[in-house]
Amino acid sequence: MTSAQPSYRLPPGPEEPVALGIDPETLTTLTRLQRDYGDMVSMHRPNGRLAYFINDPVEVHRILARRHTRYRKGPGFERVKMLLGNGLIVSDGDVWRRSRRMIQPAFGRQNIHRLVDVMVECSQRRDRHWSRLAANGEQCNITSETSDFALELILISIFGKDYDDRIITDGENPFAFLSRDSARDLSVVLRVRHLRELLTSIIEDRKSGKHAESFDFLSVYLSAVDKHGKGFSRGELLDELMTLIVAGFETSANTLNWVWYLIASYPDIEARIIAEAERFLPDAESVNSESLMAMEYTQQVLEETLRLYPPVWLFTRRAHEDDELADYDVPQGTDIYLSPFILQRSEHYWPDPDCFDPERFAASDGNKKDRPYFPFSLGPRRCVGEYFSFMEMKVHLGLLLPRFRMLRVDDSRPELELGINLRSANDIFMKPVRR
Template sequence: METALSSTRAIPVHPGLPVVGNTLSYLRDPLAFLRGLQQQYGSERMVRISVGGRLTTLMLKPEETKQVLQENNRNYGRGKSFAILREFLGNGLLTSDGDFWRRQRRLAQPAFHRQKLILLAETMISEAVAWAERLETMDRQKPVNISAATTDVTLRIVTKTLFGSDLGSRSSDLGRALSHLNHVANNAVINPFRLPKWVPTPDNRAFEKARREVDQLIFSIIETRQRTGESHDDLLDMLLRATDDETGEGMSDAQLRDEMVTLFTAGQETTATSMAWTLYLLAQHPDVLARVKAEISTTLGPRDRPSADDLRAMPFLSQVINESLRLYPPAWVMSRLSLGPDRFGEYMIDANQGVLLSPYVLHHDPATWPKPDQFNPDRFAPELMKDKSDRERHPYSFIPFGGGPRLCIGNQFALMEMQALLTVLLHRFDLQSVPGLHIKPQPLITLRPKQAVRVFLR
């Protein structure tokens, strides 16, 4: 009788240099390195690499990714890289683990139910209209820095939907401080030789200064809300009033701070980046742009302002957004740490092993996505959502917001925001690409454009 031990094979290890392993290849071009591994080891479904002095198993296929994120999710905690994010974001939904995370998720989930989001949709639409009006005043003979423009409008939207209109001029201060924290965190992610935070380097000092500013602003907002007891139709109000069904307790001020910083940063950074990529792609593909504009025009008719119902009534616009998220997923890689052993067919992972999951790799797997570098929103047309054998695509072949219990809590918020901004902008403007502009992705904490995205607005 065959034993479990005899049926186990060693996970293939990608060769590297002495001491540093694959670290230099990974740092030189992470995306190309990971896709090269997918091409070389795709039939093995996983491969071990050595980055930063630690062996990590990279999952290359959706089935194994689903096992980590969903089927056996309790066996996997946050990876080592989340320690950097925890310094930045605190112990919020993105960085926490275990029972604490489950409690926080229960408390926060009602704020993101569909009916609550519909209340916030009007804020998104109003800000989108004001944004388009600001763009109309610009010199349209020159290309517009659409990266900066999307950063501006998403900052306004996330400020109003999280904190309401009472934040006033402090929104720019908060945005600037959080942007600096994000910048330092990005530097830490790409620098494996970062000095500890207690060493008074210029980056560490600036980080601490920005974090103090963030804490002062957010704690003062929380204190004002608690003191006045006023109601607001925003996410802070919903979280302040949330109580745990099991214990009847709410969030502490520190927990509120961490969740607000997490939601603010994730809501602003990822949506601004995804918007910039989507507008870049549309400007590069006038045939797709014409189809989107026709759908928007048909849906809105003579109106110049969409409703929340309109945003859900444009399937091709949703296809465009999905295809943009496929090509440039904001969360391009995720790390996990195995808490116990786990079996994947013939392979075993022991406890305390690093695991790497990459939406970018899954989204560019030619076995699922023919011509994976091509922008083709029709991939997401209902009639084309099957492979050559007429099977439904594996749900984990497309995971721009993660998967399983830790699926991004703000995924529907982000999609609705992008729908509102694109609908208003494309109803008023035509886009034209800047000749010769070719932008490569820069894999930091999120997958950003390596340079400013510029387009002509006509």
């Protein structure tokens, strides 16, 4: 446990201990601390540990990028560990560096382009379902639809044909509870154990050559080797696969959930996305890397959605060694809190910050690079799935929005659920109408 020495230069902050978690109260607390003390705040947590809240973009960049080796993952990651073991998101130091080097090639653009057909197939599955709902005049739970889309997509991207043959049994997806159950408690741990058994048997069959697989993440992970020519052990592979599933679907699903909600209130923005989709994706056959790259306005809409609703709304780190930020010392062991949600809605950098305006991300806006924006983090630990997620979200919107108008069924504003991921507190329902 670290207790600050009198000789340390600490930023201003409250005298009394401050409770911090990954919850709505913490957002209120951090917003208040920034208002009262400025962009760098020091405090003590009830356990005595020193903590900083950093809201200065230059220092945020220093922590996440330039000095990232001095910091490790921070409070809250113990809970994620229960689910993901020591996979890429939670590992640190040499273990992380080795895994990241082995995994990075799987996310090269060429590999992701080979998965575009899967993105199209998963969008078409939604199309069929929404057509039935529209024909019957039924409502659509857009929160669970976007979640099912993203979960199915990541599972097929990882397991290829094994998804339909081995994972879906009696029409049930055994991974579906991951999107419904936000509690990372003991029952989740038991269910995760079952999933790991299922994955082990799929891996063993793959290794024994029972399946001739064309391309999927599992085949790339199975052939990945470190600089000594050594592959992942079975335990490491399971941790990395669970990490990929959890990291790879909830974030994109939440973003799509918010996009559908936002677009329904902005007909001009909706019309521009449709016009772009009709130009570049007139049918499913025309979906490819070039046509998706050309969809610049849709990209702006997604970036603006991620500004307002960054799925990872709070990052935590712990200083692994002494550091200095601005004019202050950071003693080893200090907990660090950074929030894209707060910085990306700061009036100081983003005029009229609560307004949804994709023009902020237009190529012609020369100031956009100077504004704090890090929904995918920054530096060497930046999200490995960023390109994949933009591709999947563009395919989803580009194929579905021109075919369905989603009508809001009420005027209520969804409350925020501020857990490890930022979600809508309640499912969002909409009424699909065929155009």
